[in-house]
Amino acid sequence: MFDSRYLLTTEPTDSKDTRSGFGTGLLEAGRNDDRVVALCADLTGSLKMDAFRDAFPDRFFQTGIAEANMMGLAAGLTIGGRIPFTGTFANFSTGRVYDQIRQSIAYSGKNVKIAASHAGVTLGEDGATHQILEDMGMMAMLPGMTVLSPADFNQTHTATVAAAQHVGPVYLRFGRPKVPVFLRPDAPFEIGKAQHLAHGNDVTVVATGHLVWEAVKATRALAERGLRVDLLNIHTIKPLDVAAIVESAGRTGAVVVAEEHQRIGGLGALVAQACAQHAPSRVEFVAVNDRFGQSGTPAQLLDAYGLNAEAIVRAAERVHVATT
């Protein structure tokens, strides 16, 4: 059922935060290429940028709590040929600095990598002020912006290294909590290419970020109920692998999209758009439905907002019934 080129295990014993995958990936990117520099707005520990800072003190810039300036500094550093990674929470990486990203980075075609941690409700106890659920939509709307949303520690490491090698602005989204490590560190990874984690012909499940592991669990549970899932890990929201989605939806006619993001403007909207145009299908959405987050533990919040394996199972059954 699962593709062993991608999956390390379906019974992971190890849990790590994706932000730590960013930290190790940034260090590797810095070792690979001395043009790589990093900026951080007073969240070095939270972003796990300490190792890069300690290894390359001359290439690390502490900006203080001044995110707008940080984005401009990063744009300017590219003018001298550098490859800057900015680091702060996803909320302060997007909405707070949208115009700076739009004008000085995206419209100016600058090779800046926006590393955005603590995305989504799984930021947890800090509450809705910090739990951005609109960031992927905002960034995907910017012409020329690549949007990455890796699923676990290993993939966030890989995506960080790949972002450094990619020429052009990148939004790299990851999170705070420890989540199972289930993807192979050497899994094939290409920006813009979906990973076909499981093969089936009954229901397509398209997932991104923390919801990919939930989708793996849902795939197993659905198999026990006789439903065979075609599971796509969309680590690249933009450019979206429309061909992979359309191929799968064309076979199943039934699609579930799972993401830790608003329904409006998120992966679900992009998948529905692709299906409507190329492979008319029933689509169900496991996402936040026009609400803000709130305080709680990550697990409580995923349950409260219906962002878990059980919700994916229910959505898959609904969409399957509707198409048979």
Add this chain to the structure above:
Amino acid sequence: MATHDLPALASQIRRDIVRMVHGAASGHPGGSLGCTELLTLLYFEEMQCVPEPFSMDGLGEDLFFLSNGHISPVWYSVLARKGYFPVAELATFRKIHSRLQGHPATEEGLPGVRVASGSLGQGLSVALGAALAKRLAGDAHTVFSLHGDGELQEGQIWEAAMYAAHNRIDSIISFVDCNGQQIDGPVDDILALGDLAAKWSAFGWHVLTADGHDFEDLRRAIRAGRARRGSGQPTVVLMRTAMGKGVDFMEGSHHWHGIAPDDSQLARALAQLPETLGDY
């Protein structure tokens, strides 16, 4: 550096500005006319810069960033007259499919422009980033930036000002176009800036003043700023200017911040500005 007839250059550049804005029937002549001396002096005497081939990285060159992007006409004219792109292209200003966008942009590949500007308050941060890149590369060249006085109402300017002082970036010389005017009226009526010299000084900058229409005074300020290298302090030049300088009926009023002259106004303006290098 080669000596040029700077007043003659400035007269032609002012002609270009009013003709471009008239030709587009839109644009910002006021601030452009007020900053003509500064940009002429920087590009034709003070900056080490290579118009052709244009290098986006700009390593080994002095760099200029226009943060108040709406005064694009003066910059475009200076860049064209310096040889960054053909002077004839000035006729395309603000027109469809032009590289000379209403506000400066890089997307169409206009030589001389290294970042888009127009949404105010962003250029100082970008200039400082370029200065950091030069520091990393061991490139001792200077980075210049220009800002409107009204633009200083944007908070990002002060984030950047703090950053530059804290990080001892003494390779930047920033100019503030102190014409006292913004779109809705005098700056003092809209949102007063208070004692600007004291503000910049309190933010850790070395503050100079200059008459923005006096080449010699501007030259003195630029060289004084360059001499501050090694001090660990960034330099700002508060440049007194008159919006609309050089065209009597435009001078000193916010009315001409962002409107174009009609045919008869163009004729009146050109009559005051001798054609020295040939119109485009």
